[in-house]
Structure formats: C-alpha cells, structure tokens
Amino acid sequence: MSPSAPDQNTSDRILVVDDEPNMLGLFKKVLGKGGYDVVTAFSGEEAIKKLETGWFDLIISDLKMPGLSGLELLKKVKSMRPTLPCIVLTAHGTIDSAVAAMKAGAYDYLTKPINNDEITLTVKKALDLHRLTREVERLREKVGVEGALGNIIGRSKPMQDLFRLIERVANSHTTILIYGESGTGKELFARAIHQQSPRRERPFVAIDCGALPETLLESELFGHVRGSFTGAVSNKKGLFEEADGGTLLLDEIGDTTPAFQSKLLRVLQENEIRPVGGNKTIKVDVRVIAATNKDLKKSVEKKSFREDLYYRLAVVPIVIPPLRQRREDIPLLADHFIKKYCERNRLEPKRISPKALRLLVESPWPGNVRELENVIERAVLMNPATEIAAEALFMEPSVEQPDDALYKVIRTATETVEKEKITEATLKAKGNRSRAAKLLGISRATLYNKLKRYNLIE
Ligand SMILES: Nc1ncnc2c1ncn2[C@@H]1O[C@H](COP(=O)(O)OP(=O)(O)OP(=O)(O)O)[C@@H](O)[C@H]1O
Numbered sequence: 001m002s003p004s005a006p007d008q009n010t011s012d013r014i015l016v017v018d019d020e021p022n023m024l025g026l027f028k029k030v031l032g033k034g035g036y037d038v039v040t041a042f043s044g045e046e047a048i049k050k051l052e053t054g055w056f057d058l059i060i061s062d063l064k065m066p067g068l069s070g071l072e073l074l075k076k077v078k079s080m081r082p083t084l085p086c087i088v089l090t091a092h093g094t095i096d097s098a099v100a101a102m103k104a105g106a107y108d109y110l111t112k113p114i115n116n117d118e119i120t121l122t123v124k125k126a127l128d129l130h131r132l133t134r135e136v137e138r139l140r141e142k143v144g145v146e147g148a149l150g151n152i153i154g155r156s157k158p159m160q161d162l163f164r165l166i167e168r169v170a171n172s173h174t175t176i177l178i179y180g181e182s183g184t185g186k187e188l189f190a191r192a193i194h195q196q197s198p199r200r201e202r203p204f205v206a207i208d209c210g211a212l213p214e215t216l217l218e219s220e221l222f223g224h225v226r227g228s229f230t231g232a233v234s235n236k237k238g239l240f241e242e243a244d245g246g247t248l249l250l251d252e253i254g255d256t257t258p259a260f261q262s263k264l265l266r267v268l269q270e271n272e273i274r275p276v277g278g279n280k281t282i283k284v285d286v287r288v289i290a291a292t293n294k295d296l297k298k299s300v301e302k303k304s305f306r307e308d309l310y311y312r313l314a315v316v317p318i319v320i321p322p323l324r325q326r327r328e329d330i331p332l333l334a335d336h337f338i339k340k341y342c343e344r345n346r347l348e349p350k351r352i353s354p355k356a357l358r359l360l361v362e363s364p365w366p367g368n369v370r371e372l373e374n375v376i377e378r379a380v381l382m383n384p385a386t387e388i389a390a391e392a393l394f395m396e397p398s399v400e401q402p403d404d405a406l407y408k409v410i411r412t413a414t415e416t417v418e419k420e421k422i423t424e425a426t427l428k429a430k431g432n433r434s435r436a437a438k439l440l441g442i443s444r445a446t447l448y449n450k451l452k453r454y455n456l457i458e
C-alpha cells in the first residue's frame, strides 16, 4: 500500500539521499532553517525503504553512490511515485550524468559544490510544482461534480459565473450574444445553452454567417422559392424553418452586411420569415444565439453594425474570457483533452509531466482552448511514453512573466483546498473555533485570519 498524502498544513517532507554524511548535514541545516521536515538516507536502498513507508513531497539524491546509483534510484522512484519531483546532485564537471538524470525524469539538478541559496530556490520551485500536480490529481476526481458544465471544462471564477448565468437564461426565450476570441468555446456554450433549455429535443442548427455572401446567406437562412434566382431550381427550406422549435446559432454575426442585419432584425421582431423570392411569410419559433469575435460595440460606433440589432441581440451578453486570463483552467483542460485523445485513439491512459504542465500553464495561447487542444492531441499521438514530457509538446517557452502565471495558479489551487479544509474542520468542531484550529493544527488567530480572508465569517 502506498502512503497517503497528509493534510495541507503539515510542512513539506524532503528525503535527502547521499553517502556523504557532510552533505546530509548541510541539507539538514539549510532546509531545516527553511521550515522543511528533512529525512536522510545513506543509500538508494535505504531511500526506497523510507519511500515505501512514508509520505514525501520531494526527493534530493546524489547520483554517485555505492550500491544502487542515483540514476537507478530515480527510475525506481518514477515507477513508485510518478509525480514525486526529484532533484539530483552532480559533481562539478559531470554534466553528462545530469543530462541523463533529466532525461530519466529528474525535475532539476544541483552541481556540487552547492550554494545554499540555490538549494532553497530549487527546492521551493520543485515543491510548488508538486503541489500543483497534486491539486490537479485531486481536481481530476472532482471535475465531474463542479469543474464542468456538461463538456465545458472550467473551474475559474469567470467560467463558474458563466455556468451559473447560462443555467439561469437557458429556460427563457431571450436572444443571447456570445462574445469571445477565436477558440474560446463560443459554439460549445451555444450548444450547452440549447441542451439546458426546454428546446433540447428539437434541432440545434449553426451557420457561419461570415462564410457566405449576402444573397446566399439569406437564402440559407430564410429559404427560397423556385426560380427566385439563377440556380434556384426548386423550393428550399431555410435554416430558420429547419431549426423550428429549437435553437439557431448565427456565428460570426459581426461579419454580416447592414442590409442583412435589417432583415434579421425584422425576423427577430416578427418571429416570421419570408423566403427569398416569395411573397408569403412563415411563422417560426426559434431561439437565436449570435456569436462573434469582434467588438460589436465598436462596429456600432463605426456604423458597420446596426445599433438596433445590436441591442436586440445583446439582451443577454455572454463574454468568454481568453484562456490567458483564466490559467487556472489549463491543468483541467489539459487533463480532459489527454483523456479524450487517449480514449479516441484507444491508447493506454497518459499523464503530463510537471514540467510540461508548467509550460502549458505559462503559455500565452493566442488560439485559446482550440490551440491547447491541438497541442495535446499532437503530443498524445506522437509520444509513445506514458508521461508526456515538456519536449513532446513542441512549444516555445513563454516570454510572459512565467513565474507569475504559475504562482497564481498554485495560489488559487492552494486556497481552494485550504478553504475546504477549514470548512470541514469548522463543521466537525460544530463551530467551535478553538477546536477547529486544533483539528487543523494552526493557531486560533491564524484560523480567524483565514476565515476572514475567505469571507467565511463576517
Ligand atoms: N471550456 C472548454 N472545455 C472543453 N473544451 C473546450 C472548452 N472551450 C473550448 N473547447 C474546445 O475547443 C475547441 C474550440 O471551441 P469552439 O469551436 O466552441 O470555439 P469558438 O469560440 O467557436 O471558436 P471560433 O471563434 O474559432 O469559431 C472545440 O473543440 C471545443 O470543444
């Protein structure tokens, strides 16, 4: 049986492995000062025994040791505890062994003689990453419950707010305008609204308004009668009729002409269409959702979009933020897509390496979720290993303040866990704060501060 993770509040436990007592002493001193719980082992064999019985958040190991070598230990650790980060120690001038260790899955390496500040910094980074990986594992189990709405993944505050918003508006008949950059999930949201609405048994029809010239678009949407233009050899039903009782998504609405816009406005006001070339109108019952990646307000100012139609459509505006503004969603999305493409291609389940995850979280994603999905699909298909390494993503490291992005994600993740633990303990302690603090292993004052910070008390 593998040891289980301890509570959030205990300090991080680090296993240091080296055959030199001096080195162990040094680590004990430096890391002990940093508030870490340090356990030492003189050999790889001893390290494995300790790993079998205790929980560790990080392992630091020398590479050159009698008996089991550092590299062998590393491989063993990777199979026992795939997400446990390992830092290896190499002697100055033996960079080759460091490279081999990195290839075998080490998180980082330190070169002897070792600088104290370097130890602290490298250890902190590795632990942050481990926390993130653990949080992802935890979320993976919960994602079905609250990190998604149907197949829309999103745990960030803006996505959760949107989920609540669409649950509220799905039942009504109101027109909805969805705005978002390319690849943010506009169509996915439109489908979700349809699925949540009483119209779900009726058709969902989508059309890209930007892809067709005006006359064709009108005939597509409203239908036409035979002979109304060259090529109209028979009567044709329009998409409004096809979608009767259901939902019609007018995608790229910002690319339409003002003449089309005024016709559409009439349809929305009258709930009836007139096929091109026809003289009879047809009643339709369709809920219209429009989507755009253009700032329609600006188009209205520039007079390229009719103001009256804008207000008619934007009864409920839904703004999907770009992925770079909700990086907390990236680990869940990555996980979701890895599963999706492993299943689709009948591959054994894969996981992502902590370093690869970091690269994903830090990337700018101009193509938003679609781009992330493509990167993952490629990595899953091209990479036979169970663990997707950073190199398998074929991505440039980001130039945006990378650490900020990562730390924000970790902070949000940690806060979520902390909030849950506090609520749990408070319930268990039946509201008695001293007892709750005791259960959590923190002081009453700390508990009070945290309760305030998370708005759990007035
Ligand atoms: N939150 C999400 N959870 C899961 N999958 C998502 C999410 N957002 C987007 N996707 C996926 O990303 C891809 C792009 O989404 P979609 O087509 O809805 O974007 P879009 O905003 O309509 O893009 P475009 O402007 O290019 O038309 C789809 O494969 C979709 O399933």
Ligand SMILES: [Mg+2]
Binding pocket: 186, 187, 251
């Ligand atoms: Mg789209």
